[in-house]
Amino acid sequence: MNSNRPGVLILSHCGFSFLEDLKEQLQRRQLRCFVLTSLPLAEHVPARLEQIQVWADRLYTADSHQLKLEDVNNALQTLHKSGEQVTCCISVWEGYRHLMAAANAALGTYDIDAQQALALRNKLNVRNQLADAGLSQARAHALTAPVLQTLQAQSARYFIKPIHGIASYAAFPLREDTTWKALETLRLASVEDTVYASAFNDGLQFMAEDYIAGQEFSFETLLIDGQAHVVAIHEKYEVTETADTVLEDSCTTPPASLDQAQIAAGLQWLEKVLTCMALRWGCYHIEARFTGQHWDLIEINPRVGGSLISHSVEAVTHGHSMLSLWLDLLLASQDDHAPRDALAQQLNAFQWQADGISAQSVATFFRVYFAQPGTLSSVALNELPLAPTVKHILLKAGDVIPAHAREVFLGQLLWAFDRSRQAEELERLAHLSATALDIRYEPGTP
Structure with a gap:
């Protein structure tokens, strides 16, 4: 039996993709939760599907590890035939962003075009398009x-x-x-x-x-009717370039190494980039570097940032995570302008202003812990003089980590503190957090 309450379709990759976070946001709004997931990995079947089945109002599972447009269309048709009202579709998995856009187009919900979503993922074309427009020197x-x-x-x-x-x-x-x-x-x-x-x-x-030299940052951005609202600017405080990948070890907001004029210049540059790419709507995690003289793009991600970006935004905005704000945008993306205007007014209270200032009084620091190839024997949080606000331990004893040319997240911790103390807290936390997790591997792990 369904209810008269409308719901949201979540596109999940292999049974995950921030599903529990999204579920919580939907429950808070008394919205029904419809999940379409690609087939989980063998080690998560059937346990993960059984977990989702407990709380999802509807669960659909594809027969492969990758969702296709046909899967999305079938789910929407089945929901409609079942009498369910689907308000919008959301997915934090970047590979499904075009599928989310196609679903929202079918539902009459404002979003970027599916072709735009695909075009943004072509980093070669994006780079050269911005270079042609004078917005990238690479x-x-x-x-x-x-x-x-x-x-x-x-x-x-x-x-x-x-x-x-x-x-x-x-x-x-x-x-x-x-x-x-x-x-x-x-x-x-x-x-x-x-x-x-x-x-x-x-x-x-x-x-x-x-190669673009300089410190790296990310702009957590919502676009409403062509107007950019930057709700947080994160500085990648520690970055490690390895032989096969780049590890973003820790982040902080507000940016610690920029002055007001440099932030204002970044916001002005960002507006030009968004205009050049003809983007007027949606949620974006936009990564850029400041060389000391100019801003340049790393990439445009048409989604929320990964790791603890959404939780960090929640801390500095006093309760509005990036996932929550993206969902608010989608729910306001109907023909009536009033909800969109109300959301824009809400964002104005805590977003970064064009002159490079914000009213945010809280700063955050978070560290991500990466696993090395091998078998974990134990993971535990050490006793700390300053407890983290958010703690996620993602792997457990017995988990086997393969050798991939990408990061494998083991855990992540976030601290929130008064913005006026950011300088001293950063120095303290950079040292403290490095050994906050006691991570041990089975003998024989390199």
Whole structure:
């Protein structure tokens, strides 16, 4: 039996993708929860599906590890025939962003176009489009063996990444010892990565772009009728570039190394980027670097940021997580302008203003812990003089971590504190958090 309450369709990848967080947001709004998930990995069947079945009002499972448009259309048709009212569709898995957009178009909910979602994921085209518009000082080249050889013969610095990528998978600076054979090895390995393989379109293809030096930041942005509302700016406080990927170890907001004028310049540049890409609607996690002289793009993600970005936004806005705000935007995205105007007015109270200031009184710091290949024997939170506000331990004893060219999240911790104490707290937490988790591996783990 269904009810008269409307609901939201969540597109889940392999049974996860912030499902519990989204469920909580829907329950808070007294909305029904409809889940369409791709097939979970073998080690999560049937347990994960049974977990979701307990709280989802409707659960549909595809027969493969990757959702297709046909799966989404079938779910919508089944829900409609069952008498369910679907208000909108949401997915935090970037590989399904175009499917979410297509579903919202069918439901009459404002969203970006499905083709726009796909176009944003082509990092080669986005880079060169912005370069043509004078908004990026870097250019990108599709990599082949001869192109790789040509670039290595030059004195300039380059950065290699997949044209369609996700989670810093196989993204790293070009080195003298980088070989085409090594890239082919990464490409072949990506095919075997069941969870991430779908994010690479028709297989991993590499590009090389001019290296962008400087500190990295992200703008957590909501677009309403073409008006950008930046609700948080995160600084990637510690970043590690390894041989095969880039690890974003810790983040803080507000940005610690920028002054008001530099933030204002970043916001102005961001507005131009959004206009250039013809974006007028949606939720975005936009990564950029400030070189000391100018701002330049890393990538535009048409979704909430990963890790604890959403929780960090919740702390600095006193209760409005990025997931919650995105859901509010989707629910306000009907023909009536009143809900959209009300949301824009709400965001104005805590967003970053064009002059580079915000009224936010809370700062955050969070650290992500990455697993190394091997078998975990134990993971525990050490006793700390300052307890974290948010604690997520994602792996457990006995879990086996394969060797992939991407990060494997083990856990994450977030601290919130008064913005006036940010400088001293950052120095303290950067040291304290490094050993906050006691992580141990079985003998034989490298």
